[in-house]
Each structure stands twice: as C-alpha cells, then as structure tokens.
Amino acid sequence: MQPGDALYFVNNDGKGLIEGRGVVRSVLNSDKMTPEESTALVSGHQAQLQLTEKQVARWAGKRYLVLIEVEGVTAVAPFGFDRSAYGNMDDWLPVGEIDSVRTV
Numbered sequence: 001m002q003p004g005d006a007l008y009f010v011n012n013d014g015k016g017l018i019e020g021r022g023v024v025r026s027v028l029n030s031d032k033m034t035p036e037e038s039t040a041l042v043s044g045h046q047a048q049l050q051l052t053e054k055q056v057a058r059w060a061g062k063r064y065l066v067l068i069e070v071e072g073v074t075a076v077a078p079f080g081f082d083r084s085a086y087g088n089m090d091d092w093l094p095v096g097e098i099d100s101v102r103t104v
Contacts, residue, residue, distance in 0.1 A: 001027050001094075007070055008098055010081075017080055018098075022073035027066065035061040079103070 001024055009020035030041060039060040042049065045067060051059065059065065080103040083093070095101045 001066075001068060003027070006098070007068075007092075008076075009073075016083070017078040019075060019078045020073055021076050022070040025069040025071040027068050030065045030067075032063050033065070038062050038065060041065060041067075 003024050003026060005024045007022045007024060008018045009022070010016065010018055030038070033041065042051070042056060042060040042065070046056070048069070049055075049067075081095075081098075081101040082103050083101075085101075
C-alpha cells in the first residue's frame with residue numbers, strides 16, 4: 001500500500017457491502033517492536049487515531065503495526081464484492097482493480 005492508492009470500506013455488519021472510498025495519504029509500516037515501543041507508537045499518534053480505550057488495549061503492545069492515513073473519505077453507492085478468491089477474511093484485502101471483484 002502506498003500514497004495515492006484507493007481504499008474501499010466495508011461496514012462489518014455481515015452485509016458485505018462496500019459503502020465508502022478514500023485515498024491513502026501516508027503509510028507507516030513499523031519494524032518489530034517491543035510492547036513498550038508499540039504502546040508509545042500508538043500513544044504518539046493517538047491525536048490522529050482517536051482510538052477508544054478498548055481499541056488502544058487491542059492494538060498497543062503488538063509487535064508490528066501499520067498506520068495508514070486516509071484522505072478524501074466519501075460515501076459511495078453501496079455495492080457487493082466477490083470474496084471467493086480470498087480464503088480467510090482479514091482486516092483488508094488487496095484486490096488491485098475494484099471492478100475485478102465488484103458484483104451487481
């Protein structure tokens with residue numbers, strides 16, 4: 001993932017509809033960190049992340065983190081996508097061109 005790449009967002013409600021789009025502004029891929037370093041990274045970016053206490057507890061302390069700054073987030077007319085090529089659902093799926101997975 002790099003600046004200028006498009007991101008499409010799915011609400012995790014079981015419907016599987018893409019409902020938003022944004023553009024990557026910047027990406028921070030961490031090196032391997034200690035729990036203390038990871039917690040400091042999350043704390044240092046909390047103003048931008050705006051995580052809840054529960055989210056901080058989930059992410060702070062991880063060995064690796066990827067922070068993606070997104071700009072130009074807008075709602076799109078909801079549409080489905082074909083997940084059959086992806087065995088395990090993850091927090092994100094690299095699909096290349098969105099039209100290659102778009103369903104009617």
